[in-house]
Amino acid sequence: xxxxxxxxxxxxxxxxxxxxxxxxxxxxxxxxxxxxxxxxxxxxxxxxxxxxxxxxxxxxxxxxxxxxxxxxxxxxxxxxxxxxxxxxxxxxxxxxxxxxxxxxxxxxxxxxxxxxxxxxxxxxxxxxxxxxxxxxxxxxxxxxxxxxxxxxxxxxxxxxxxxxxxxxxxxxxxxxxxxxxxxxxxxxxxxxxxxxxxxxxxxxxxxxxxxxxxxxxxxxxxxxxxxxxxxxxxxxxxxxxxxxxxxxxxxxxxxxxxxxxxxxxxxxxxxxxxxxxxxxxxxxxxxxxxxxxxxxxxxxxxxxxxxxxxxxxxxxxxxxxxxxxxxxxxxxxxxxxxxxxxxxxxxxxxxxxxxxxxxxxxxxxxxxxxxxxxxxxxxxxxxxxxxxxxxxxxxxxxxxxxxxxxxxxxxxxxxxxxx
RNA sequence: GUGGGUGUAGCUCAGCUGGUUAGAGCACCUGGUUGUGGCCCAGGAGGCCGUGGGUUCAAGUCCCAUCACUCACCCCA
Numbered sequence: 001x002x003x004x005x006x007x008x009x010x011x012x013x014x015x016x017x018x019x020x021x022x023x024x025x026x027x028x029x030x031x032x033x034x035x036x037x038x039x040x041x042x043x044x045x046x047x048x049x050x051x052x053x054x055x056x057x058x059x060x061x062x063x064x065x066x067x068x069x070x071x072x073x074x075x076x077x078x079x080x081x082x083x084x085x086x087x088x089x090x091x092x093x094x095x096x097x098x099x100x101x102x103x104x105x106x107x108x109x110x111x112x113x114x115x116x117x118x119x120x121x122x123x124x125x126x127x128x129x130x131x132x133x134x135x136x137x138x139x140x141x142x143x144x145x146x147x148x149x150x151x152x153x154x155x156x157x158x159x160x161x162x163x164x165x166x167x168x169x170x171x172x173x174x175x176x177x178x179x180x181x182x183x184x185x186x187x188x189x190x191x192x193x194x195x196x197x198x199x200x201x202x203x204x205x206x207x208x209x210x211x212x213x214x215x216x217x218x219x220x221x222x223x224x225x226x227x228x229x230x231x232x233x234x235x236x237x238x239x240x241x242x243x244x245x246x247x248x249x250x251x252x253x254x255x256x257x258x259x260x261x262x263x264x265x266x267x268x269x270x271x272x273x274x275x276x277x278x279x280x281x282x283x284x285x286x287x288x289x290x291x292x293x294x295x296x297x298x299x300x301x302x303x304x305x306x307x308x309x310x311x312x313x314x315x316x317x318x319x320x321x322x323x324x325x326x327x328x329x330x331x332x333x334x335x336x337x338x339x340x341x342x343x344x345x346x347x348x349x350x351x352x353x354x355x356x357x358x359x360x361x362x363x364x365x366x367x368x369x370x371x372x373x374x375x376x377x378x379x380x381x382x383x384x385x386x387x388x389x390x391x392x393x394x395x396x397x398x399x400x401x402x403x404x405x406x407x408x409x410x411x412x413x414x415x416x417x418x419x
Numbered sequence: 420g421u422g423g424g425u426g427u428a429g430c431u432c433a434g435c436u437g438g439u440u441a442g443a444g445c446a447c448c449u450g451g452u453u454g455u456g457g458c459c460c461a462g463g464a465g466g467c468c469g470u471g472g473g474u475u476c477a478a479g480u481c482c483c484a485u486c487a488c489u490c491a492c493c494c495c496a
Contacts, residue, residue, distance in 0.1 A: 005487090008487090008488090059494090059495095060493080060494050060495075061494080061495075064420085064494095065494085065495085081495095082495095082496085111496080113494095113495075113496095115493095115494075115495080116420080116421090116491095116492095116493095117488095117489085118489075118490055118491065118492095119489085119490065119491090120496080121494095121495075121496080125496065126496090127496060129496090194493075205494095208494090269496095276490085276491090277490085277491065277492090278495075278496080280495070280496060281496070282496070283495080283496065304496095305496060306496060307495085307496030308496085309496080310496060311496090329456095331455080331456095333454070363449090363454090364454050364455055365449095365450090365454090365455065365456080366448085366449085367455085367456090368455045368456040368457095369455095369456055369457085370456085371455095371456060372456040372457050373456085373457095376456090379455080379456075381454085381455065383454050383455095384454075385454080393454095393455080395455070395456085397456065397457085400456090400457095402455080
């Protein structure tokens with residue numbers, strides 16, 4: 001019989017790793033809450049139209065990476081490739097804007113994209129992110145950026161680099177796009193096939209090219225900052241001012257172009273040099289037009305998404321602060337004592353003490369080895385004699401000392417004890 | 420979609436120019452005398468050497484195919 005295994009690009013998170021995940025999740029919940037953000041959870045499957053309209057048909061994500069299928073009722077369903085569109089959908093659907101002018105939301109969960117897997121890239125991967133929906137002021141951008149920065153920083157990732165840019169207002173971008181196209185037209189024969197296609201559909205993306213010849217051409221292309229309106233410029237400078245106030249270091253990178261259609265004004269990305277080619281840990285920006293385009297009111301918003309697998313890769317060498325929980329292993333070689341020991345185990349657990357009770361009926365030596373392997377602080381040992389006497393041998397496994405205690409006195413003993 | 424690398428025990432790997440019953444470390448199990456862990460010692464279990472075909476007296480080792488994993492490109496978290 002052939003073994004069934006995880007499908008390409010998906011991974012099990014095994015017990016040896018799940019503690020790291022829990023730590024990261026704890027850090028996310030904590031930092032987001034400290035900034036006044038509340039969690040939102042949305043379905044993993046959505047109407048495909050949400051992403052076609054929200055993320056954009058021309059993006060790689062939707063045009064070639066999205067898992068979609070036609071359901072039994074002929075509707076087209078997609079596994080979500082990202083969470084901003086779903087969160088906005090929920091905001092619009094439940095009219096969250098009606099409850100308060102500003103919604104500060106965060107999320108954690110899996111996303112799906114059908115790509116060739118490599119280091120830091122999977123077909124099922126986990127993202128967390130925040131979305132601040134309602135404010136069009138630069139302090140909101142700075143707040144969102146700082147949450148991302150703080151989570152990564154608090155989690156102990158070194159060599160973080162924050163790049164920021166602004167792609168300006170709609171007017172600015174329209175003018176700039178036209179100028180860029182005019183500039184690039186004479187170079188069309190020298191452009192790659194992909195870039196030629198982009199020239200028609202999404203010329204800004206050409207700025208992000210990795211092709212050496214194209215990089216040279218781009219170097220003397222018109223710069224977007226020359227097309228900012230007065231307001232765009234002030235806005236971007238104010239975001240920078242607040243980042244300075246928050247003591248968050250950043251680099252201005254005008255070539256930072258994000259591959260999703262919905263961004264406006266501020267865009268940003270945090271990366272780490274430590275993790276291979278896929279070095280973006282977190283990316284986001286302002287998306288003032290998205291809510292309206294998904295059927296809501298004309299509400300401004302800003303947010304980011306971060307890749308949890310990549311963060312964990314970047315923290316590989318991190319020292320986990322092992323919060324050793326109190327643990328007792330119950331060693332029993334006399335079945336007649338098992339009933340009373342069940343009772344004792346239950347009572348100890350009610351004191352928030354981790355209790356593991358042998359269920360393999362192994363030899364005493366094997367059970368003691370197991371207790372050691374589980375890092376138990378104490379072993380409660382009951383053999384033939386103790387079963388008769390209604391006592392236990394209580395062994396402190398750190399010190400190696402052992403005492404006889406009446407079964408009836410055990411709970412009181414542990415109540416008075418601090419681990 | 421395109422290109423490179425790698426497939427030997429649960430894990431990390433060794434196996435020279437093809438030559439007997441395929442090895443190590445870690446992990447696992449059992450012991451080291453009366454019912455007690457860690458350290459140490461002894462023993463044990465565990466591999467159709469990714470799969471299929473070919474060359475050969477002989478293939479883990481050479482050739483071909485195939486699959487899987489992995490890294491990178493594109494793009495993204």
